[in-house]
Amino acid sequence: MYLLNNVLYSAVFDADRYTDIAQSSFLPLVKGALFYSIPMTLISFVIGIMLAITTALFRISGIKLLSGIARVYISIIRGTPLLVQLFIIFFGLPSIGIKIDPFPAAIIGFSLNTGAYASEIIRAAILSIPKGQWEASQSIGMSYGQSLRRVILPQATRVSIPPLSNSFISLVKDTSLASTILVAEMFRKAQEIVANTYEPLLLYVEAALIYWIICFILSLVQDQIENKLNRYVS
Amino acid sequence: MLSIQNLHKQFGNLVVLDGIDLNVDKGKVVVVIGPSGSGKTTLLRCLNVLETPTKGNISIQKAHLNFGGKVAKKDIQTLRKQTGMVFQTYNLFPHMTALENVIEGPVTVQKVNKEKAKEKGIQLLQKVGLGDKVDFYPHQLSGGQQQRVGIARALAIDPEVMLFDEPTSALDPELVGEVLRVMKELANEGMTMVVVTHEMSFAKEVADEVLFMDKGQVVERGHPEEIFTHPKQERTRQFLNLISE
Numbered sequence: 001m002y003l004l005n006n007v008l009y010s011a012v013f014d015a016d017r018y019t020d021i022a023q024s025s026f027l028p029l030v031k032g033a034l035f036y037s038i039p040m041t042l043i044s045f046v047i048g049i050m051l052a053i054t055t056a057l058f059r060i061s062g063i064k065l066l067s068g069i070a071r072v073y074i075s076i077i078r079g080t081p082l083l084v085q086l087f088i089i090f091f092g093l094p095s096i097g098i099k100i101d102p103f104p105a106a107i108i109g110f111s112l113n114t115g116a117y118a119s120e121i122i123r124a125a126i127l128s129i130p131k132g133q134w135e136a137s138q139s140i141g142m143s144y145g146q147s148l149r150r151v152i153l154p155q156a157t158r159v160s161i162p163p164l165s166n167s168f169i170s171l172v173k174d175t176s177l178a179s180t181i182l183v184a185e186m187f188r189k190a191q192e193i194v195a196n197t198y199e200p201l202l203l204y205v206e207a208a209l210i211y212w213i214i215c216f217i218l219s220l221v222q223d224q225i226e227n228k229l230n231r232y233v234s
Numbered sequence: 235m236l237s238i239q240n241l242h243k244q245f246g247n248l249v250v251l252d253g254i255d256l257n258v259d260k261g262k263v264v265v266v267i268g269p270s271g272s273g274k275t276t277l278l279r280c281l282n283v284l285e286t287p288t289k290g291n292i293s294i295q296k297a298h299l300n301f302g303g304k305v306a307k308k309d310i311q312t313l314r315k316q317t318g319m320v321f322q323t324y325n326l327f328p329h330m331t332a333l334e335n336v337i338e339g340p341v342t343v344q345k346v347n348k349e350k351a352k353e354k355g356i357q358l359l360q361k362v363g364l365g366d367k368v369d370f371y372p373h374q375l376s377g378g379q380q381q382r383v384g385i386a387r388a389l390a391i392d393p394e395v396m397l398f399d400e401p402t403s404a405l406d407p408e409l410v411g412e413v414l415r416v417m418k419e420l421a422n423e424g425m426t427m428v429v430v431t432h433e434m435s436f437a438k439e440v441a442d443e444v445l446f447m448d449k450g451q452v453v454e455r456g457h458p459e460e461i462f463t464h465p466k467q468e469r470t471r472q473f474l475n476l477i478s479e
Binding site: 151 | 282284307311314315317318319321323325326327328329330338339342343344371372373387388390391
């Protein structure tokens with residue numbers, strides 16, 4: 001009887017309380033997304049892509065030392081959990097005197113991660129461009145770098161946009177892991193509010209919704225980019 | 235002006251070119267014919283080092299390359315800047331318009347002013363009969379039109395020699411004529427050309443010299459009339475019989 005009462009009681013009174021908490025928590029969560037989750041994603045992705053291009057070029061360079069370095073890097077990053085990598089960078093490195101603040105530590109972790117995964121995407125995209133494109137570029141006197149910059153990479157970009165969008169969207173969600181190394185991003189905000197309100201379902205669903213909205217907008221952007229890049233293929 | 239001595243090319247144990255000698259004077263058109271696998275395309279690709287010869291010499295104007303040891307990248311660049319290559323499958327840059335394809339060499343490699351390059355590029359496209367297609371992307375053009383853009387792109391770098399690698403082999407029969415017409419025009423204007431082709435009528439009409447290749451060697455060479463009407467070698471005769479059937 002007591003139990004039933006309790007359930008009824010909470011059901012009756014929760015409606016108001018829920019609305020209140022949902023309203024008052026919305027702004028802090030959005031702030032967490034705007035000031036931490038989204039900037040963290042953008043910065044890490046840009047650095048990650050630069051790393052990825054470099055790594056992909058190392059891999060296909062035909063120079064043993066360079067492709068070796070690239071292989072080891074990719075293997076380590078792909079073979080270990082992102083959460084563990086973040087812990088090593090933030091909690092582990094201070095033991096050898098390298099102290100990094102939460103936000104930059106997260107950026108380092110996410111960039112390294114994106115760099116490894118995206119490098120395989122970019123490598124595959126470069127290799128998918130027909131050999132004739134390299135030959136045509138060389139035949140008009142282009143150097144390796146010029147061929148790459150003017151002819152190969154622009155075409156490889158088109159091929160790699162769908163899989164890179166995947167990586168980007170994954171990264172948006174992976175930034176929630178930064179909550180464990182004290183970055184005040186959206187999910188950490190949600191946890192803090194849960195600690196005060198004891199409403200895990202509400203807060204975590206709210207956070208999930210905001211992640212979903214961000215990712216939905218991103219997939220719209222992806223469509224736009226694909227349409228634009230597809231203009232030259234029939 | 236173009237001279238090749240004792241050119242060899244091996245892929246592993248497979249001998250593709252077995253000691254080729256060739257001299258082409260300025261303004262002359264040399265047509266290379268032969269069965270598939272005879273090495274004619276490899277010979278052409280060696281001329282701008284898309285294939286690296288195993289040994290031998292190639293010189294075109296200022297560029298003198300000696301293969302067998304290490305060849306400097308700079309020398310290869312110099313050679314390539316003096317040769318214009320036209321590919322069997324066109325190999326146009328699909329993300330660039332016809333005009334952008336044509337000015338890519340002058341602007342990116344030779345650092346020509348973009349406006350000047352455009353002016354000249356439009357002239358070249360007009361010359362190959364595509365003055366109305368400058369802003370079209372390759373996929374909007376027919377095979378014959380794409381190949382003519384390919385020719386304009388090769389001409390844009392002001393090459394000393396034009397190299398044609400079976401330029402009409404990938405084309406529908408009704409489109410072959412428009413490409414050959416452009417090539418004839420070039421020959422008439424005094425362009426030095428080396429052409430690998432199966433178009434015997436083109437060879438008869440335009441070539442100053444015909445080379446018949448088989449198994450990596452030049453079997454017979456001479457004026458087209460001689461080769462086509464009085465071939466001296468049995469292998470040449472066999473080949474000509476086969477293709478005239």
